[in-house]
Amino acid sequence: MAGKWSNRTCKGGRTGGDLCGAAPLSDGAFCLWHDPEHAETVAEARKLGGSRRRKEATIGVAYDVQGLGSIAEIRRLVEVAVLDVLSLENTVSRARAIAYLAQIASKLLEVGEHEERLARIEQTLEPRLRVQR
Numbered sequence: 216m217a218g219k220w221s222n223r224t225c226k227g228g229r230t231g232g233d234l235c236g237a238a239p240l241s242d243g244a245f246c247l248w249h250d251p252e253h254a255e256t257v258a259e260a261r262k263l264g265g266s267r268r269r270k271e272a273t274i275g276v277a278y279d280v281q282g283l284g285s286i287a288e289i290r291r292l293v294e295v296a297v298l299d300v301l302s303l304e305n306t307v308s309r310a311r312a313i314a315y316l317a318q319i320a321s322k323l324l325e326v327g328e329h330e331e332r333l334a335r336i337e338q339t340l341e342p343r344l345r346v347q348r
């Protein structure tokens with residue numbers, strides 16, 4: 216029974232020469248990215264994606280924020296937020312935001328300290344464990 220759920224795949228090609236293989240749009244032989252009818256939309260989306268990534272990179276450099284992959288990186292983000300909030304007019308919401316950010320910052324300090332201590336313990340124990348093996 217060939218129907219809506221059959222294993223149709225996009226007939227578009229990839230740069231390496233393979234077929235795209237993605238699920239095609241329900242009314243055609245191509246996926247959104249390869250359908251000639253949607254070429255303009257896709258080009259616009261790619262352009263937007265490109266400028267968004269450039270903007271992200273610029274802001275990341277300006278604020279010295281690389282991502283959220285480590286405690287140090289998250290701490291930097293909180294630092295930026297704290298500085299922004301501190302520069303605002305003194306209101307009850309600002310005070311609340313500062314208290315909230317301080318809470319997060321102290322939690323991050325705690326987690327960071329635990330990580331450092333754990334790393335030191337591992338460093339100390341590792342050679343001993345190796346001898347025992």
Ligand SMILES: [Zn+2]
Nearest residue numbers: 225235246249
């Ligand atoms: Zn495709």
